[in-house]
Amino acid sequence: MTATASAASIRPAAGPKNRTWGVVRLQFTNTQTFVWVPVLVLGGIWLITLSVYWIISSSGVEGPMYSGGSQAPLWYFAVVGAQAMNLTFYFSQAMSLTRREFYLGSLLAAALSAFGISLVFVLLGLIEQATNGYGINGYFAYLPWVWEGGPLAAGLTYFVLTMLTFILGFWFAIVNKRFGFLVLTISLLAIALLLMGAAAIVSVNRAWAEVWMWFAQSSALGLTFWALGLCAVFALGSYLTLRRLTT
Amino acid sequence: MNAVIEVRHLTKTYKKTKALDDVSLTIEQDAIYGLLGRNGAGKTTLMSILTAQDFATSGDIDVFGEHPYENARVLNRMCFVRESQKYPEDATAKHALANARRFFPHWDRSFAEELVDDFRLPLKTPIKKLSRGQQSAIGVIIGLASRAEVTFFDEPYLGFDAVARQLFYDRLIADYAECPRTIVLSSHLIDEVANLIENVIVIDRGRIIMDESAEAVRGRAVNIVGDDDAIRRLVAGREVIHSETLGRVSSVTMLGHLSTLDREFIAEANLDLTPVSLQQLVVRTTQSGADGRSVPDTEHRSLQP
Numbered sequence A: 001m002t003a004t005a006s007a008a009s010i011r012p013a014a015g016p017k018n019r020t021w022g023v024v025r026l027q028f029t030n031t032q033t034f035v036w037v038p039v040l041v042l043g044g045i046w047l048i049t050l051s052v053y054w055i056i057s058s059s060g061v062e063g064p065m066y067s068g069g070s071q072a073p074l075w076y077f078a079v080v081g082a083q084a085m086n087l088t089f090y091f092s093q094a095m096s097l098t099r100r101e102f103y104l105g106s107l108l109a110a111a112l113s114a115f116g117i118s119l120v121f122v123l124l125g126l127i128e129q130a131t132n133g134y135g136i137n138g139y140f141a142y143l144p145w146v147w148e149g150g151p152l153a154a155g156l157t158y159f160v161l162t163m164l165t166f167i168l169g170f171w172f173a174i175v176n177k178r179f180g181f182l183v184l185t186i187s188l189l190a191i192a193l194l195l196m197g198a199a200a201i202v203s204v205n206r207a208w209a210e211v212w213m214w215f216a217q218s219s220a221l222g223l224t225f226w227a228l229g230l231c232a233v234f235a236l237g238s239y240l241t242l243r244r245l246t247t
Numbered sequence B: 001m002n003a004v005i006e007v008r009h010l011t012k013t014y015k016k017t018k019a020l021d022d023v024s025l026t027i028e029q030d031a032i033y034g035l036l037g038r039n040g041a042g043k044t045t046l047m048s049i050l051t052a053q054d055f056a057t058s059g060d061i062d063v064f065g066e067h068p069y070e071n072a073r074v075l076n077r078m079c080f081v082r083e084s085q086k087y088p089e090d091a092t093a094k095h096a097l098a099n100a101r102r103f104f105p106h107w108d109r110s111f112a113e114e115l116v117d118d119f120r121l122p123l124k125t126p127i128k129k130l131s132r133g134q135q136s137a138i139g140v141i142i143g144l145a146s147r148a149e150v151t152f153f154d155e156p157y158l159g160f161d162a163v164a165r166q167l168f169y170d171r172l173i174a175d176y177a178e179c180p181r182t183i184v185l186s187s188h189l190i191d192e193v194a195n196l197i198e199n200v201i202v203i204d205r206g207r208i209i210m211d212e213s214a215e216a217v218r219g220r221a222v223n224i225v226g227d228d229d230a231i232r233r234l235v236a237g238r239e240v241i242h243s244e245t246l247g248r249v250s251s252v253t254m255l256g257h258l259s260t261l262d263r264e265f266i267a268e269a270n271l272d273l274t275p276v277s278l279q280q281l282v283v284r285t286t287q288s289g290a291d292g293r294s295v296p297d298t299e300h301r302s303l304q305p
Helices: A016-029 A031-058 A069-094 A099-130 A133-137 A150-179 A181-204 A208-217 A220-243 B043-050 B093-103 B109-118 B132-145 B162-178 B214-218 B228-235 B260-268 B278-291
Strands: B003-014 B017-028 B032-036 B058-063 B078-081 B150-154 B182-187 B199-204 B207-213 B221-227 B240-246 B249-255 B272-274
Touching: A016 A031, A016 A069, A016 A099, A016 B093, A031 A069, A031 A099, A031 A133, A069 A099, A069 A150, A069 B078, A099 A133, A099 A150, A099 A220, A150 A181, A150 A220, A181 A208, B003 B043, B017 B043, B017 B182, B017 B199, B017 B207, B032 B043, B043 B058, B043 B078, B043 B150, B043 B182, B078 B132, B093 B109, B093 B132, B109 B132, B109 B162, B132 B150, B132 B162, B162 B182, B199 B214, B199 B278, B207 B214, B207 B278, B214 B278, B221 B228, B228 B249, B228 B260, B240 B278
Parallel strands: B032 B182, B032 B199, B078 B150, B150 B182
Antiparallel strands: B003 B017, B003 B058, B199 B207, B221 B249, B221 B272, B240 B249
C-alpha cells in the first residue's frame, strides 16, 4: 500500500453499536410491518375467537373452550422476516452498512417486536386466568399445556416460536435473493421430503406411540429450549447465507 | 496526492462473461473522476466491488488502506448512489433521508433540505409512487448531503430532465469547492459532465482503456473551425476523428499536437481553435478499442505544404 488518505478529518461519530441500533430504527421506519399488522392480526383473531366463544356459550355449552387462534401472529412473523430482508437489505447497503450490522439490527428489531407481542399474549392469558375465560370459560391465550410452567414460561415459549418463524422467513428470503426462486423451491421441497422420510421411518418402525409419548412427556418449556436451539442453527444459517449476498 | 483507492489486477467473472478484466487503477483524494463507458462495460460492477456490495473473482482492492468487506470503518466513509436504488416497502423520501442522516457521519441536514427544495421532492409520498426523476433525486440528495469522503454516483440522473441534470451538476461542483472530497461519477452523457471531471477513466468490456487527466485527454486532439479548403490542407494525412461541414465552413477534430508551422498556417488562413469534445475522443477510443487496434498516441507531424 502506498500513501493512504489520512483519517485526520473529523472521525465518524457513529460507532458500530450505534449503527446496529440504527438498523433497528431503520427496520422500524416501516411501523406497518413490525407493529401495526402484527397487532391487527392478533387483535383481529382475538376478536373473532371471542365472538365464536360467545356464540357457542350462548347456545348453552358450558365446557372450557380453547383455540389455536393465538398462533396466527406467530406465523405472520415469517412474512415479517421476509419483508425485513427483501427491500431493506438493499437500502442498508446504500447506507454503507455491513451485512453483519444489518443482520444483528434486523434480529434485534424482530426480538423487540416479538417481545411486545409475547407481552400482549401473557397479559391476555393472565386476564383469562383471572376472569375464568372472560366469564364464559373461553380461552384464547391461556392454553393449559403452554402455561404449565407459569406466565414467564408461557411468554418465553411464545417469544421463541415467534423468533423461530421470523428467522425462517428471513432465511428463506435471503436464499431466494442469493440463489433464486428455483433453488428456494427445491430447498423447501427437499425439507418437506426429509420430514416425510422421517415420518416414514417412524411409521415403518411402528414408533408413533413413542414419538407422541415423548411430546406428551416433554413440557412446553422443554420444547421451547429445543426451538431455541433451532433458532440458533437457523440464525447462523441465515448469517452465513447473507455474508456473501450481493446487491 | 494521497490515494484513497487502489485496485490491482481486479477481475470479476460472472459464469462465462468477464465483467472486469485485470483492472488496475488508483483513485486520488479530493478529485472528481469520470467513470465513462458504454452500458455493460463494467462501471457498476467496479463500483459495487469497491463498496463491498459485490465480490471480486481475483485481484486486490484497498480503500483507505483496508479491504472494505464487512469493514464498517471503511464503509462509513463511502457513499454509493445507484442508478435504481431499492427502498424499504412503503418508505417515503422523508424516511430515506432520516435514515441517511443517521448513518452518514458528515451528513449536512440544511444542505439536504435545500436540495429537497431545489429538486421539488415530495417528502411524504411513498417512494414507489414517485416519478422516476423524483426517485433519482432522493439518491442524488443522499449522495451530496452525505458528504462522504468517497462518493460514487452511478448514472444518478435517470429520469431527470435537462434542468434537473444541470441543477445536479451545479450543486455538485459548488459543494465540491466548499467541501473537497473524492467523487466518482459514472455517466454516458460525457459532454454534459466534461466540465466537471478532472480525471477520465474509460472502461470498455471490463478493461480500462483510458485513465488520464481530462486535460491530458483533451490535449490528444485539436478542433479547428474555418474555411473548408484551408482545413482540408491542414488535416491532410492526419487522423480525423470528427468533422462537420456547413457550406464553406468546416469543423474538424484531429488527433495530434500542432507544430509551430501548423499554428502559423492556422493564423494565416484565419482558422479558429475551439475546445475538443471529450465525448468524441472517448467514443473514438472506445471504438478503436473494440476493433482491437491500439490508440495511436499524440503524433507530431508537420504540415504538408
